[in-house]
Amino acid sequence: MYRETRNYENIQIMRFPGEGKYDIPAINQTQFEQADFIGFNYAKSEKHPENKAVHFFLDDYQFNRVWTYPDRYIEMLRRFRYVLSPDFSLYTDFPMAMQIYNHYRKHWIARYWQESGIKVIPTICWSSSESFEWCFDGEPTQSVVAISSLGTQNSKERKKIFLEGYEEMIKRLDPAQIIFYGRVPEECKGNIVHIESFSEKFHKAEVAQW
Structure with a gap:
């Protein structure tokens, strides 16, 4: 009875076929047209969500x-219009x-949202080169x-790790x-749609004031 009334890491809600060594749920391919991006922390109060996309480039908490x-939150x-997979x-x-x-959680939630009728854009994330063994599992190819x-360009080592992962993403996923x-x-190539972060917008506003 106890097991039947407990939700173990969302397994009781839904199980998805897994990819790779760690059975990562697969996210379906998505195409992107146009949308303004807002953080999840502003989603509840958004008055015109139909032309907006929600991102999770925030602190995990x-x-x-x-x-x-x-x-x-379904x-x-x-x-x-779009929701990015959560960036744990x-x-x-x-x-x-x-x-x-955290990679598994991102994919379970994203696939669950897709099954619930939400247009999900996969968020790609990696750490060191050791993560390349699994961090692209479950991601669609030739998708947006x-x-x-954020936080990857403030040292030579962090930038090096970021660029290595970026190149690996291009090679494996062909987005x-x-x-x-x-x-x-400047080293990043591809069909890039640049979205200004909060800090970039804040810096521009400061410069404009001067």
């Missing part, structure tokens, strides 16, 4: 609840088990994808479009 209560997110962190200093768990450069949130390094 601001959206962990979409995993804890996966059905609570109706709200259905109103938006893959920090290089995280234990590998936690990184894989989303990435963020049709790349929604790029944050500053785009």
